[in-house]
Amino acid sequence: MSFDREQVADIARGVERYTDNIIAFLRDLIAIPSTSTREGDCIRRIRDEMQKVGFDDVRIDAIGNVIGTIGTGRRRILYDSHIDTVGVGDRAAWKWDPLQGKLENGIVYGRGASDNKAAIACMVWGARAMRDLGLLPDDATLYVAGIVQEEDCDGWAVHEMITTQGVRPECVVLGECTNLQINRGHRGRCEIRVTTKGVSCHASAPERGVNAICKMMPIVAGIEELNGRLKDDPFLGRGTIAVTSIECKAGSLNVVPDECTIYVDRRMTVGETTESSIEEIRSLPGAEGAEVSLLTYDSPSYTGYRPKWEKYFPTWVLEEDHPLVQAGVRCGERLFGGRPRTSKWVFSTDGTATMGRLGIPTIGFGPGEERHSHSVDDQVSVEHLTKSAMFYALFPMVYCEETR
């Protein structure tokens, strides 16, 4: 199907009649605090909006994600927008109320505006425009999901939804901010704990014991040195490693400690895995006998669903010429003229689970800019909201055409 200017104008008009709804919905969502594990009120607000918009089915799953469905076809497309946010932090650092959802000169401000509440607002109303205009192919199903706990443990909640709650998409579009470009991957990460053991004794005669901190020192130095030697990738860049915390067990300040633990943040590029990252630390000079392990995530969701999740978030990249990437590019091109750039995120997303762990082709397209996320300038423009809703309205059709 060829696409002419008139059809694009129809989609623009079809979305613009809902611009006020998108803005009002987003401002409401910003006004409902939803830090990780406390998303219940925000999820219920989204459920109500989906019902008002007229999704065929709306439900909250056992984990606490909200899922709206349109269509019953076998080609299943998932739109994923996490709806938890990081906290507000120091309120005095904000120039406006972070929970008010201020609208000024075509920009909506507040915690979660860019990361990632704008996306769910655009997805919900974009789906409405899609339905009004008859843009969903008969053989397709669109799921729009508001996902919990992404900030705390990226990928866990969407992984549970896909593997236990009957939502089985063939592809995923993440709403994380991409500045209206198409993103197709990011570095992975894992959180590692290293523990050394010593023998405690009175600190007045340290030669009688073995100081666990001193045993840790060469390991810390070795980790720092690893940085220059980690793998590089032309698209994702270099892997990195950093010691981010240190603690020790000693009975008192006059006791030689018999245990020391450090925490390590490891960012992995193409060709690096958790296993290789752990092995690197194990083979550092001085690390013989140290315990090296992955951390686990176990904070229950607001519905009481309990994770048991290794803090391992694999690297993922979808090839530039993959049909899903090309469908995203084509969709942006048709709607906005110029060919969208394909890029990557610096931060991590639910894609670590959908593409990284489950191998489901995943891309990102979303309103807002990554530099505003988690900052006191958290914001999104109304122009981005309408353009994203247009993209979400048209994408299922372009994708089904490209991959038929």
Ligand SMILES: [Zn+2]
């Ligand atoms: Zn995010």
